[in-house]
Amino acid sequence: MSAGSTPAEYAELGRRMAELSDLHSIGGLLAWDRSTMMPRGGADHRGHQAATLESLAHAQLTHPRLGQLLDALEPWASGLDPDSDEARTVAVIRRDFEKAVRVPDSLAAEMARAESTGEQAWMAARAAGGDFGRFRDALARHLELRHAYVGCFDGYAHPYDVLLDDYEQGLRIADLRPLLDELQAALVPLVAAADPAHDGDPRVLTGTFPADRQRSAMLDLLTRLGFDDTAWRLDASPHPFAAAQSTRDVRITTLFDEADLAVTLYSALHEFGHGLYESQVEPAYARTPLGDLVSLGLHESQSRLWENVIGHSRPFCAWLAPQLKQAFPSALAALDADALYRGINAVEPSLIRIFADETTYNLHIVLRTELEARLMEGALEVDDLPTAWNDGMQRLLGVEVPDDAHGVLQDIHWAVGSFGYFPTYTIGNLMASQLWEALRRDIVDVDDHLERGELVPIREWLRENVHRHGRRYAPRELLQRVTGEPLRVEPFVTYLSDKLVDVGAVASRSGPPR
Known part of the structure; x- marks a missing residue:
């Protein structure tokens, strides 16, 4: 395979990535609808839809053929200008592939499903005036899934590093x-x-x-x-x-x-x-x-x-x-x-x-x-989170938290994992x-x-x-x-x-x- 011509494998790689991009866009559209238009009663069904989409996307990203294409293309890409779009594309897909193949499809799907149920539990807890108990089990489930996810990876000095790296490449x-x-x-x-x-x-x-x-x-x-x-x-x-x-x-x-x-x-x-x-x-x-x-x-x-x-x-x-x-x-x-x-x-x-x-x-x-x-x-339990939050707000900002709606329940991030x-x-x-x-x-x-x-x-x-x-x-x-x-x-x-x-x-x- 010469560095001067674009191999057929690169075109196939592009087709597969375009399909994966479409799946992610559909998932994003469903998530947008969940937060803006969807009736609250639709949470369970939306969770199943999200899990199905994530299963399809995860299967696409972890397909053995993708690994074969990367193996075939990397020698060609190494002969290109490292700043070229083609070389950068191959490197980015390799990073995504190597992370995804370590995560079982069932875990990826369950994490997606938990986003929908977690968000609705969070909204119910806030609507009830800040009743953390209504959100507690959904949060515990998210943490259980995140610990399972972290367990899929080796070579990280701290369990939090795996999660940080998902949002900010290389952050530890x-x-x-x-x-x-x-x-x-x-x-x-x-x-x-x-x-x-x-x-x-x-x-x-x-x-x-x-x-x-x-x-x-x-x-x-x-x-x-x-x-x-x-x-x-x-x-x-x-x-x-x-x-x-x-x-x-x-x-x-x-x-x-x-x-x-x-x-x-x-x-x-x-x-x-x-x-x-x-x-x-x-x-x-x-x-x-x-x-x-x-x-x-x-x-x-x-x-x-x-x-x-x-x-x-x-x-x-x-x-x-x-x-x-x-x-x-x-x-x-x-x-x-x-x-x-x-x-x-x-x-x-x-x-x-x-x-x-x-x-x-x-x-x-x-x-x-x-x-x-x-x-x-594992140094903090879910049930102790509201107290730890309130103590931290007093220590760092000198403010008293009147209720969990103005405290641990204020952000959506933990609700969606x-x-x-x-x-x-x-x-x-x-x-x-x-x-x-x-x-x-x-x-x-x-x-x-x-x-x-x-x-x-x-x-x-x-x-x-x-x-x-x-x-x-x-x-x-x-x-x-x-x-x-x-x-x-x-x-x-x-x-x-x-x-x-x-x-x-x-x-x-x-x-x-x-």
Whole structure:
């Protein structure tokens, strides 16, 4: 097989991967429907559908013929430019194949089935005012399945490493803990130094905001940012999320809070960042492994960049405030850009992660990471999880948890078995700061663009440098290519400290509160 011609085996590999991509897209569509449209009574049947689809997809990915094709193609691919799409594709499929063949089909199907029943148990527990007992058995089942999954793999120093690697390629708890320790050491004194007397009012966007008018306002805003109503849709869900079936079928949700517009607004910006990433992947990668997401950390860097780095910036607030006043002239009659900027950046330890300010947010992730690692180690039992949660919230954020709905039941992730996902939010925050530094070097007048609501240069920079590559580069490799440096804590802490100085919450990056 010569390196100068594309072998027939590569075409066969492509056909098989296209079919697998279709199965995953169908599964994603069913999951979207489960969270937005499906009646609660459909959970059991949806679980069976998900299990059937996962069995088909797992069989496709673990088929012996796929291994034969990879064995035949790897000598050919080794003679290609290692950056070529063909070489990258073969390497990505080999990684996926080697992980999948270790997992029995029955286990993969059962994990998929448990997502549906777990989500419905979680929703019932929340609807009952935070009754953890209604969710306890579903959570225990998820953990049982995750322990069985971890047991399929050798060569990992810690059981949590297997789960981390699924969401962030190469991430290990031995690397994650020092990163979180460094971040926590910087954030705790920063939170303590923030003076509430000089913060803005975090309730700056509270009032009365009918859901239908919120939806209209969000569609107008998102369209200015890049939302395309021929390829995107916006829906409501209890926990906001994004789900793209292709670059031309992007579905995002938000939570329409009629008393606090900030909840709706920043959830929508967050999910827009996810959707924009999916919509700007190279079209030629459709139905190939290179068209998939490369890591949740990089994905979250895009959502956090739009929600926080852009959405909470002074120049963006200068453009946004008049848009919000026009949409809600009665509720926001007194709003101005400075009040908006200071209010949304106020430091206020709180109960709910998705509503947390930028300064305290990562402490929520530190807690969830600690708890997940202990659950996987066997050092924490399911029945003790609510107490461990409440103790951690007091220790890290100094807040008392009134009930489990505002505590251990607040996130959907454990309901669908997504253990190992939470750390990617912090990875994403760190990446976002580093990517923004690189973007500012290339677009020196970016603040002027933000003040005018001109987002095209930012979208195009992200498309060219990050989005279009899909899964072509491993996450840390892409970060190094774009920024010239590895993952670091310091740029995020500097960015955050400088913002708090600008807001007036602290006197200097190292000084006492003002």
